[in-house]
Amino acid sequence: MENETNEDKIRLGISACLLGENVRYDGGHKWDRYLTDTLGQYVDYVPVCPEVECGLGIPREAMRLKGDPAAPRLVTVRSGMDLTDRMLAYARDRVEALEAENLCGFIFKKDSPSSGMERVKVYDDGGMPQKKGVGMFARAFMDHFPLIPVEEEGRLHDPKLRENFIEQIFALKRWRETLAAGKTLGNLVAFHTKNKLLLLSHSPTHYRTLGKLTAEGKGKPADALFAAYEAGLLEALRLKTTPKKHVNVLQHMMGYFKNDLTPDEKQEILEVLDQYRNDYVPLIVPVTLLNHYVRKYDQAYLKEQSYLRPHPAALKLRNHA
Numbered sequence: 001m002e003n004e005t006n007e008d009k010i011r012l013g014i015s016a017c018l019l020g021e022n023v024r025y026d027g028g029h030k031w032d033r034y035l036t037d038t039l040g041q042y043v044d045y046v047p048v049c050p051e052v053e054c055g056l057g058i059p060r061e062a063m064r065l066k067g068d069p070a071a072p073r074l075v076t077v078r079s080g081m082d083l084t085d086r087m088l089a090y091a092r093d094r095v096e097a098l099e100a101e102n103l104c105g106f107i108f109k110k111d112s113p114s115s116g117m118e119r120v121k122v123y124d125d126g127g128m129p130q131k132k133g134v135g136m137f138a139r140a141f142m143d144h145f146p147l148i149p150v151e152e153e154g155r156l157h158d159p160k161l162r163e164n165f166i167e168q169i170f171a172l173k174r175w176r177e178t179l180a181a182g183k184t185l186g187n188l189v190a191f192h193t194k195n196k197l198l199l200l201s202h203s204p205t206h207y208r209t210l211g212k213l214t215a216e217g218k219g220k221p222a223d224a225l226f227a228a229y230e231a232g233l234l235e236a237l238r239l240k241t242t243p244k245k246h247v248n249v250l251q252h253m254m255g256y257f258k259n260d261l262t263p264d265e266k267q268e269i270l271e272v273l274d275q276y277r278n279d280y281v282p283l284i285v286p287v288t289l290l291n292h293y294v295r296k297y298d299q300a301y302l303k304e305q306s307y308l309r310p311h312p313a314a315l316k317l318r319n320h321a
Contacts, residue, residue: 009044010173011102013141015109016047018153023049027059030109032153039166042312046101050114050137054090056083065113065122069132072122074113084136087114091140098141102176103148105169108138110154117142117152147234148172159320160240168237170311171198175233183222188214188229197307199236201249206236247277250286253302260297269293284318 016023020031052058061079065072073084108117112135120133134142142150149168156162178191192214199207210232217225250273254266261269272289275281287308294302302308311317 009042010104010169012043012045012169013098013101013103013106014045014047015107015112015115015153016049016052017109018107019045019047021047021049023052023058025051025058025060025062030153034156035107035153038315042315043169046098046103048094048098048115048137050087050090050094050135053094054083054086063113065120065133065136067122067124069122069130072133072136074136087136088140091137094137095140095144098145103145104172104176105149105151105165106141106145107156108135108150108152110152112138114138117150147231149234149238159317163317163320164237164240166315166317167198167310168234171195171237171306172234174306175230179226183226185217185222185225188217188226192229194304195233195306197249197252197305198310199233200252201241201245201307203236203239204245204248206232206239210236243277243279243283246283246286247273249307250276250290253290256299256302257293257297261293265293282319284316287318 014035015030017028017030018032018035020029020036022029024030051060051063061076061081063074063076063083066075067073073082074087075082075084109115110117111120113120113133114135114137116133116135117138118134119131120135121129121131122133123129138150149165149172151161151165156165174195175191178187181187192210196207196211199210210229213225213229213232250269254261254269269286269289272281272286276283276286290302291308293299294308
């Protein structure tokens with residue numbers, strides 16, 4: 001994975017200032033080194049700056065959201081110029097153009113009146129802010145692409161939120177590759193089979209529902225079948241994993257070795273699972289141990305499971321306790 005070409009990389013939309021581009025209202029940037037130097041090894045970014053792209057200069061007067069948080073106006077701070085219609089028209093055209101980019105996700109700039117994903121300040125007529133808004137472009141993007149994973153750079157500093165977002169984008173890339181191979185029932189069954197345990201770690205309910213959908217897929221219109229599966233897949237992956245869910249998956253995996261493990265090996269796994277359950281070791285420890293037994297006993301089904309390698313190990317997403 002480390003040697004991926006640009007054609008192989010995941011395509012992500014991103015607020016341009018996070019890449020170090022000097023596009024902010026004050027002529028500066030908000031370069032995020034994790035996004036460029038670490039995650040950037042595996043993704044191809046499509047930068048977007050709504051304020052510059054809709055024709056505003058650099059530098060420019062600061063702006064903010066004002067009025068009803070559900071449908072605020074975009075107004076400049078000093079002169080009170082209303083830019084709402086201009087931004088909405090731009091956002092509508094831009095999200096339609098982004099359909100051609102095959103994006104697997106978008107990383108927004110937090111707190112931005114154009115690009116903030118949540119909790120953006122909206123000012124009332126008395127000048128008092130409430131953190132109840134969504135940036136105008138961000139709202140248009142999420143309305144247009146309701147299933148595509150989105151996150152803010154600030155929230156990505158949280159290890160759990162970072163892991164969840166990156167797991168989503170890699171899973172969506174694998175799904176897009178399946179779509180590109182053709183909407184056949186065989187391809188759907190193969191995808192579901194390889195991603196069963198990943199689904200189980202996020203949502204046992206979706207795991208069962210998508211299993212049933214796949215099993216009953218014969219004779220159903222391919223477009224409808226694949227659309228239903230995609231919606232269920234992305235809904236499932238938005239639900240966060242928990243130690244309890246992970247332990248359930250890891251115990252499920254142990255069942256595949258019931259005729260192979262020695263008593264000592266079984267005891268070792270149980271002890272490590274208990275350490276993980278009690279927050280003494282991170283997830284990478286039991287997963288590495290199970291991976292060892294997958295190779296040792298040549299467990300063909302588990303070798304194919306994306307759960308064991310859902311994203312590049314170099315990102316160290318399972319190393320946090």
